[in-house]
Amino acid sequence: MRTSRTSPTRRAIGAAASAAIALGLIAACSSERGGEDLNETKPFIFGSPGDPASMDPVFASDGETFRVTRQVFDTLLDHDGTEIVPGLAETWEQNPEGTEWTFNLREGVTFHDGTELNAEAVCQNFDRWHNFTGGYQSPNYTYYYSSFFGGFAENDPEMGIEAESIYAGCEADGLTATISLTEYTANFPGAFTMATTGIVSPASLEQITDDEVVTADDPLPQYTQEAGVLAGTGPYELTEWDHGAQSVTLERYDDFWGETANVKTLIFNTISDENARRQALEAGDIQGYDLVAPADVQPLLDAGFQVPERDVFNILYMAYQQQTAPLDDHDVRAALSHAIDRQRIVDSVLPPGGEVASQFIPPTIDGWSEEVTTYDYDPELATQMLADAGQEDLSIEVCYPTDVTRPYMPAPKDIFDIIAADLEAVGVTVEATPISWVDYIPATRSGDCPMYLLGWTGDFTDAYNFLGTWFSTETTEWGFDEPEIFDGLAAAAAEPDPEVRTQMWADLNVTIMDQLPGLPISSSPPSIAFAANVEPMEVSPLTQEDFSELSFASE
Incomplete structure (x- = not known):
């Protein structure tokens, strides 16, 4: 068996987390102005180029959805830069054939609805996806899942899925989940880092049904368009999705298993036009935005804004x-x-x-x-x-x-x-x-x-x-x-x-x-912009930024 590295991620717990918490307290104090802690009182507003599509991440394939859902739903594995590192699984290993993946989950992790994370919850998620029927098998809805696992328990011929599923099952034993495949594919272990495989609380899944989509042209079920229906384990909870205002609001989850988020309230506002995004930052209406126009990078830097550049990927x-x-x-x-x-x-x-x-x-x-x-x-x-x-x-x-x-x-x-x-x-x-x-x-x-x-x-x-x-x-x-x-x-x-x-x-x-x-x-290396009074998160070449890392600096 090959065992993974177990070094801490940016959300790690233990001694590293204790040190980070101490640093976080210092940063929080430095962001106070006249007794006001901006991280607690001021929402961080981010200008996104597009709307999210679904708050159930398995039914999405676009970056704007994943930008939001990554803050809410954790995955078994994560990325540090382009390196795969622990996520909900503190350690993991695979057999030499790459057909058996064993994940040792972290202790003390709770979903936003109070349910405790265990291996059974992980298996319920993977089994749920495997048993999708009808329109849920369409690439319009589960593009990534079918790309990774080939097919479903029973493929619907009308959905055009012909490949047999390589998912052979999931076994749960306390905090150990073992996922079996019928054959190896180079999609793994990368698939276990994907936002589309974010783990959802089984208790919240019991509140919804997956039988509303029959054909590939049906709209997604209503629950995927609402805030707070599904619970994850991430540093933020989804509290509001105003479709008319094209705005999504998240609130910090104080019982998060790792380092709690610095900023209490996080808002994603859709601003599709890149000039409008820049103007909103310059006006102070937002504190950050993505996909900076190349011609705007130097003028923004000259004006005192921060424009970190991602690596090419x-x-x-x-x-x-x-x-x-x-x-x-x-x-x-x-x-x-x-x-x-x-x-x-x-x-x-x-x-x-x-x-x-x-x-x-x-x-x-x-x-x-x-x-x-x-x-x-x-x-x-x-x-x-x-x-x-x-x-x-x-x-x-x-x-x-x-x-x-x-x-x-x-x-x-x-x-x-x-x-x-x-x-x-x-x-x-x-x-x-x-x-x-x-x-x-x-x-x-x-x-x-x-x-x-x-x-x-x-x-x-x-x-x-x-x-x-x-x-x-x-x-x-x-x-x-x-x-x-x-x-x-x-x-x-x-x-x-x-x-x-x-x-x-x-x-x-x-x-x-x-x-x-x-x-x-x-x-090309896409850029992301922030206001001068923001301590940005580490930018990701995969555009998988963790917004819980950012904070307001002193003004």
Whole structure:
């Protein structure tokens, strides 16, 4: 058996927590002004780029939902930077085959409703997800769960889930939970860190039912849109969700198992426009916001604001939907790739530290290869290749999202404009199709967009979290059928030896870039901004910030 490291996380208990509590008291005192403790009296308001979708994290796949639910629902394992560390499980171990995972839970952990955490509660959550039926099996609702576990106890053929579930069961013994899989996959142990697997109190689950969703188009059940229905074990409790005001309020949970949150009240306000977010910070209406426009970083620093930069852990790409002619022609895809000046995108749109991507994983991930075919900017070559392919008068629809910024895509319209200009310079007529973000992902997944901008921020440090997300099977999203890639990814994902798996990823990156399903454009370090009177939390390259760490400084 391989045993995990047991060093304390940022929420650790014991001696480290005692020291941190002492420091927290000092910080609290320093934030007092005229006898007023700002951490107790002043809410910290954060400007989020988008609304959360659900307060039951298993029914979400977006970062804005997870930004909120991570403060409420803890997971078995956690991240410190990109390293997997203890969460609700103080220690964990796996068998050599990677099919049996044993978690030793922390003592004295309680849910917000007063229920004590034990292994039975963990198993009830995993068993609940495994037994979802009907519309709950749709990727629209449980995308991450089916990605990690393959399928469900009984797959509903109408939901398009064909793979057998690899979840073999969960056994509870006091504070020890053992989760069994039928086969190893590179998604583990990363899946146990994912916000979507946040552990919910069984007592609160008894208050709701999971039978409201029948088809993939049904809305989520009402309880997922309400505050305080489900109880977690996190440092904050969800107390209000005002949909009209696009505002979510959380209050500190004083019986939290680790270091209690510094700020008593935490509010997430949705401000979709990046200029409006900056103006709200400058006006003092909010104390922090995410996805700072690259052009705003230096002016904010000059004005005395704090703008910490995350490490690079994402990919922006232009996808080629190969069921749309002539994108089924490799030479056409290569010509379009040579036409795009990716360095100009990096230099003019992305923040400092951005870089051109050569493949579909960032260089910080094991398996990145120096041997991939590259498609350097060469408009003359692009023009010639299009002529040789009989596409001198090519007209192509290109989609891009509106009313949103993403860590990998800080200014979608600006990026699109550069790409469109580059394509038109080699004789391609670009049909621009801007789509609201709420409709954008369904449109791209259904194959409605021949070419489109999209990207990914990694969830954990294995190449499969990138490559497997896109290329593990034939989809309408990409519209290509390459068994060599699909089979290679399946074999690599099932390889428990990390060194062997790394070489397999590197070989697959070469194969994928030879096939060219899309053009990797860039990786970039997204920034997050805070007011001068805030002591920020440690920023996360995975955008998994722990808001319980931040506090108000003295003014």
